Amino acid sequence: MTTRDFVQERIDSLEEREVLLDVQNLKTYYPVTGGFFKRVLGHVKAVDDISFTIRRGETLGLVGESGCGKSTTGRTILRLAKPTDGKILFNGKDITKVSGKKLQQARRDFQMVFQDPYASLNPMQMVGDIIAEPILNYEKRNKKELEKEIKALLTRVGLPEEAYYKYAHEFSGGQRQRIGIARALALNPKLIIADEPVSALDVSVQSQVLNLLKELQEEFDLTYLFIAHDLSVVKHMSDRIGVMYLGNLVEVASNKDLYREPLHPYTQALISAIPEPNTEIRKERIVLQGDVPSPQNPPTGCPFHTRCPMAMEVCSQKKPPLKEVRPGHHVACVLY
Amino acid sequence: MASPSTTIEQQKKPERSLSPWQIARKKYMKNKLAMISTMFLVFVTIMTLLAPFLAPYLSPIPDISKVNISSMNIPPNSDHYLGTDKAGRDVLTRLFYGGRISLLVGFSATLMVITLGTLVGSIAGFFGGFVDNILMRFTDLVLNFPFLVFVIVLNTILYGIIDGLWVLIIVIGVLSWGGVARLVRSKVLAEKENEYILAALSIGCSPAKVIRKHLLPNVLSTIIVQATLIFASMIVVESALSYLGFGVPQATPSWGNMLSSANEPDVLQGKPWIWMPPAIVLTLTILSVNFIGEGLKDALNPKSLR
Numbered sequence: 001m002t003t004r005d006f007v008q009e010r011i012d013s014l015e016e017r018e019v020l021l022d023v024q025n026l027k028t029y030y031p032v033t034g035g036f037f038k039r040v041l042g043h044v045k046a047v048d049d050i051s052f053t054i055r056r057g058e059t060l061g062l063v064g065e066s067g068c069g070k071s072t073t074g075r076t077i078l079r080l081a082k083p084t085d086g087k088i089l090f091n092g093k094d095i096t097k098v099s100g101k102k103l104q105q106a107r108r109d110f111q112m113v114f115q116d117p118y119a120s121l122n123p124m125q126m127v128g129d130i131i132a133e134p135i136l137n138y139e140k141r142n143k144k145e146l147e148k149e150i151k152a153l154l155t156r157v158g159l160p161e162e163a164y165y166k167y168a169h170e171f172s173g174g175q176r177q178r179i180g181i182a183r184a185l186a187l188n189p190k191l192i193i194a195d196e197p198v199s200a201l202d203v204s205v206q207s208q209v210l211n212l213l214k215e216l217q218e219e220f221d222l223t224y225l226f227i228a229h230d231l232s233v234v235k236h237m238s239d240r241i242g243v244m245y246l247g248n249l250v251e252v253a254s255n256k257d258l259y260r261e262p263l264h265p266y267t268q269a270l271i272s273a274i275p276e277p278n279t280e281i282r283k284e285r286i287v288l289q290g291d292v293p294s295p296q297n298p299p300t301g302c303p304f305h306t307r308c309p310m311a312m313e314v315c316s317q318k319k320p321p322l323k324e325v326r327p328g329h330h331v332a333c334v335l336y
Numbered sequence: 337m338a339s340p341s342t343t344i345e346q347q348k349k350p351e352r353s354l355s356p357w358q359i360a361r362k363k364y365m366k367n368k369l370a371m372i373s374t375m376f377l378v379f380v381t382i383m384t385l386l387a388p389f390l391a392p393y394l395s396p397i398p399d400i401s402k403v404n405i406s407s408m409n410i411p412p413n414s415d416h417y418l419g420t421d422k423a424g425r426d427v428l429t430r431l432f433y434g435g436r437i438s439l440l441v442g443f444s445a446t447l448m449v450i451t452l453g454t455l456v457g458s459i460a461g462f463f464g465g466f467v468d469n470i471l472m473r474f475t476d477l478v479l480n481f482p483f484l485v486f487v488i489v490l491n492t493i494l495y496g497i498i499d500g501l502w503v504l505i506i507v508i509g510v511l512s513w514g515g516v517a518r519l520v521r522s523k524v525l526a527e528k529e530n531e532y533i534l535a536a537l538s539i540g541c542s543p544a545k546v547i548r549k550h551l552l553p554n555v556l557s558t559i560i561v562q563a564t565l566i567f568a569s570m571i572v573v574e575s576a577l578s579y580l581g582f583g584v585p586q587a588t589p590s591w592g593n594m595l596s597s598a599n600e601p602d603v604l605q606g607k608p609w610i611w612m613p614p615a616i617v618l619t620l621t622i623l624s625v626n627f628i629g630e631g632l633k634d635a636l637n638p639k640s641l642r
Contacts, residue, residue, distance in 0.1 A: 075534075078538050080534055080537060080538060104540045104542065105540075107537075107538055107539070107540050108540060111538060111539065112534075112535065112538045114531040114534070114535060115531070116531055119530045119531045119532060120530075120531035120532050120534075120535050121532055121535075122532045122536070122550050122553075122554070123356065123554065124355075124356055124553040124554055126353075126355070133536075133539060133541070133549075134539035134540060137539060137540040137541055137545075138540060165352040165353055166353040167353055167355065167356065170353060180535075183535070183539065186539075187539070187540075
């Protein structure tokens with residue numbers, strides 16, 4: 001079997017699986033207040049009406065430039081940020097409105113790997129305690145057994161057993177990220193939201209951590225929401241990819257389709273910006289004019305029309321919905 | 337040269353790493369001034385705690401509450417090592433008993449101030465928004481109370497209801513936590529931006545646990561340093577109030593009470609043995625507490641090289 005067949009088979013098998021996470025019309029607005037009485041002056045529309053689904057065992061990559069709301073999307077799904085509107089269905093259960101004890105219980109099934117390995121580990125805690133904490137939050141456990149279990153987990157993510165007794169400051173960035181991954185794995189979650197897990201790491205270490213994440217996915221049947229701004233990293237990791245612009249999802253397609261045939265003008269511009277290692281091939285780069293508009297005051301109509309090389313009259317009037325133009329390929333653009 | 341087997345053993349040896357607290361302790365032990373100050377403070381504390389047992393050996397009149405007309409204003413001699421005061425009480429014995437009160441007031445008031453301040457500050461900082469606003473305006477209100485007037489009035493009102501000493505401790509404690517609350521809040525605000533706080537929430541910690549296990553240990557170094565400085569200032573406050581006559585009841589000896597006898601020109605000029613000992617011990621104690629605070633600040637700051 002060739003690699004391509006293998007990939008095709010994986011995609012086919014994924015399509016038969018049940019939907020694990022269903023995000024419907026999710027909006028996360030942050031109020032902007034001012035003045036003496038903290039009047040609400042407006043909203044930063046960090047996530048503005050996005051919908052997508054992730055099937056069990058699948059990796060959905062989320063790309064976009066900084067400030068486009070991809071991290072906020074991840075945090076809102078974990079309910080670390082408050083959703084303004086919309087629905088988050090996890091395994092068919094609505095978790096948009098739960099709070100307190102119930103939210104704490106729900107969080108057991110989804111965990112997060114954070115961006116900054118230097119800030120995401122408590123400097124006062126021993127590594128063993130960091131990883132044991134999620135388990136102890138939900139269950140009473142025998143100390144000896146737990147220690148054994150955690151040491152096994154440390155070995156699994158590629159750290160020596162002695163790491164158990166050390167503190168975060170004694171490790172390098174890549175090793176810390178492995179500790180973060182071990183912490184996320186400790187509860188045997190169904191979904192892991194990886195918020196730019198490698199963007200703070202050395203390129204040489206990036207691939208190690210990425211491959212670790214892939215291996216763990218196979219082994220524990222994990223589902224990933226993989227957030228990144230690096231297109232080649234997303235390509236390596238994802239089964240399907242969503243492209244975000246200014247709080248909106250502009251295109252969702254399978255890995256193969258998106259890179260071979262990007263449909264949205266923004267995606268086309270992004271993909272044309274990937275450096276080509278072969279100097280013989282001259283690629284035409286689409287250079288976008290201007291800056292990203294402020295999410296506090298987004299343009300009317302299509303959010304991208306102010307910079308789109310193919311913008312038309314209609315674009316500034318009506319926001320195009322995300323629709324399926326080819327099997328499994330969704331685009332929000334009037335051109336299709 | 338090391339053989340291969342020893343190098344392996346050397347690698348195996350550091351099984352348990354030093355926690356940040358252990359590193360700080362090591363650093364602190366190396367600070368000579370802070371260590372001398374610690375020893376002095378421990379010595380003073382032990383001596384004052386042992387006062388009832390030591391008193392019979394220190395002077396022929398160990399009872400410090402009785403007035404002895406026969407032995408008034410005696411300069412230091414072999415019977416009374418530090419002389420006697422104008423009521424005929426042994427100064428050295430009173431110095432020991434007085435230390436108990438001064439240190440007790442200082443310690444209890446500090447404990448109260450730190451507990452209240454940390455509680456209010458960490459809750460305000462962690463939850464932010466509305467809770468923060470309410471708590472901080474309340475803190476501002478407390479900070480605006482005129483301290484001296486309140487102490488004097490409350491002391492008078494509560495006198496007789498609660499033991500005089502505890503009135504003072506409670507009044508000082510209730511009025512002085514504002515500064516600590518602000519400090520803790522600002523530290524918590526900075527610390528909670530770190531991703532490990534988000535991580536703690538996402539692994540299912542309750543807000544109370546996040547504050548207790550993740551936020552407070554990381555702001556504790558600031559609180560500890562602040563506590564030592566407050567301890568020193570609380571001893572001064574007690575002495576100042578007692579000197580003015582609004583502090584510890586006159587019958588109970590404290591360093592401040594002992595000093596208050598120096599407001600008579602005759603005592604101040606002609607009988608230095610009555611007020612010099614408490615003044616010297618007080619100064620040295622406050623100085624050593626401040627040195628300890630300084631040493632802790634260096635030890636707990638990972639960036640300082642000392």
